[in-house]
């Protein structure tokens with residue numbers, strides 16, 4: 001995302017441009033089971049970023065020749081809807097969307113017990129309804145909920161968040177302005193219970209010390225997001241008497 005406009009001041013009086021503390025997540029909303037026709041679905045919002053995930057399967061593979069004898073094929077499509085960004089996004093799949101679809105699939109795959117469903121497919125659709133930074137990590141967080149909602153056996157949930165370096169400070173859960181004008185951004189996803197990182201990307205430059213600190217900050221955020229994911233699942237599946 002290039003921009004010719006002047007860089008705004010990103011830290012003012014020790015607070016971020018939207019008033020948050022450095023280690024503060026945006027207001028988060030999560031709801032599971034929002035689409036009747038999908039096997040599993042979830043909608044997740046981090047501030048103004050809002051993403052819908054739908055899961056279909058395990059189901060018969062079409063076309064048949066892509067089937068695998070020892071596990072399910074996992075397919076993932078990430079898409080930003082035309083109206084999701086300030087500038088209309090062309091509906092044709094962009095290079096970025098194709099790449100993010102792969103990166104998101106790879107972030108989710110380690111959690112899915114695909115070996116239980118040979119010769120089937122699990123299809124994951126991620127639709128960005130409104131984009132304001134962190135759509136890949138929000139997409140991963142939503143897709144993990146949708147997979148769980150579909151009843152797909154999983155080793156753990158997957159939760160994601162991006163850390164950024166803005167005006168020399170490391171900050172959690174960057175929004176679009178911080179992403180655009182910051183010095184670095186680092187999306188991370190992990191299986192929180194297993195302590196396994198499934199996505200780690202870095203755009204920009206961090207020193208070794210900053211990297212270690214940024215990763216710790218991301219994992220701290222991921223643990224909070226994980227608690228909210230479990231709460232969202234409980235809300236749908238556990239009745240008040242059981243809770």
Ligand code: UDP
Pocket residue numbers: 001080085086087089096131132133134135136137162176179187
């Ligand atoms: N963005 C946009 N149009 C695009 C691509 C990105 O408006 O075609 C915005 C959007 O708000 C997105 C942000 O730029 O969330 C950062 O994009 P990036 O590629 O870093 O991925 P993300 O942070 O969403 O995972």
